[in-house]
Amino acid sequence: MGGQKGEDVYNQSASFWDSYIKGRPSIPDSFFSTIFAYHASHSASFSHAHEVGAGVGVHSPRLAARFANVLVSDIIESNIQIAKARLQSLGCYTFKASSLEDTIDLPPASMDLVFASTMMHFTDVDKAVRAVHHQLKPGGTFAAGLYGTYALHEPEAQRVWQKLVQAICNNIIQRYGLDNRAKTILANEAAGLDSVGLPEEYFHPAQRIDYNFPQPSTLKDMILPPQYGLHPVSRIGRRDEVVRGVWDKGWFSSLGIDGLKGMADTWPHDEGDGEIVELWEELTGVVGEGEVEGAWMVSLLLATKK
Structure with a gap:
């Protein structure tokens, strides 16, 4: 399958997306409240929001709770068709099959907020940022979460889980033939959202917040298989406000082995891979029939268009 684009990893069936929604975090109200409060402090308009790289519009209803109109876009046409089936009866949505980079064709200054959920590492970041700037109104908000x-x-x-996550990342690379593209994607993801540079001529200084990181390097250590020798690149602006070490228990949960497997099902990997099977057996021996507490590591980037 060599040569596929990274985005094709999420060109999946409706049943996969059902598992994805069940296995991904239940985002606490505090996360969106932070975004909406930030936006309200810079803009009085809650008219148009755009969820980019939306998959099947997983978070679009949260935007629709505050914004009168929500554009749902994703690079995969079949994802947009599933989003239409899920959302059309729930609110005022429009839909667009497009990469974030290609939404440069939207009318300029047409959006109050652009929201990117766990997808910026898949983009050509500089082109994606230019597209966000193009479509935002002055005073509009770019909000990216990871x-x-x-x-x-x-x-x-955690020791075994970290090895398991690394093995799953490596399996996805091999399964989808992402050897060339994966280095950029994984390095950007491992940087949180620090890899997203925002030119000073486009945006006011950004806020960059990391939640629930046990150690600053935990994300990098978990998702970068060591054999690739990758190092995250930081593009934090010199005037950006950076906040580390924040803990939000809204992202905490206690999970047994079935819950952890449900979470892993959100990554489209080969469950029969020998190394992965062995690591599940080892983790099952550690967790047993009980539960272990954990938390999603979360990065939030907030910026206002000049």
Whole structure:
């Protein structure tokens, strides 16, 4: 399957998306409240929002609760068809099959807020940022979230879980033939949202917040298979406000082995891979029939268009 684009990893069936929605975090109200409060402090308009790279519009209803009109876009046409079936009866939505980079064709200054959920690492970041700037109104908000990985608080369980997540990442690389593209995607994801540079001529200084990181390097250590020798790149602006070490228990949960497997099902990998099977057996031996507490590691980027 060599040569496929990274986005094709999420060109999946409706049943996959059902599992994805069940296995991904239940985003606490505090996360969206932070975004909406930030936007309200810079703009009085809650007319038009755009969820980019939306998959099947997983978070679009949360935007529709505050914005009168929500555009749902994704690069995969079949995802947009599923989004239409899920959302058309629920609110005022429009739909567009497009990459974020190609939404440069939207009318200029037409959006109050652009929301990107766990997808910026798949983009050509500079082109994506230009497209966001193009479609935002002056004073509009770019809000990007990343919640791609879960960390366990029990040390031995975390040790095995980290190896398992690395093995799944490696399996996805091999399964989808992403050897060339994966280096950029994984390095950007491992940087949280620090890899998203926002030119000073486009945006006011950004806020960058990390939640629930046990150690600053935990995300990098979990998702970068060591054999690739990758290093995250930071593009934090010199005047950006950076906040680390924030804990939000809204992202915490206690999970047994079935819950952890449900979470892993949101990554389209080969469950029969020998290394992965062995690591599940090892983790099952550690967790047993009980539960372990953990939390999603979350990055949030907020910026206002000049």
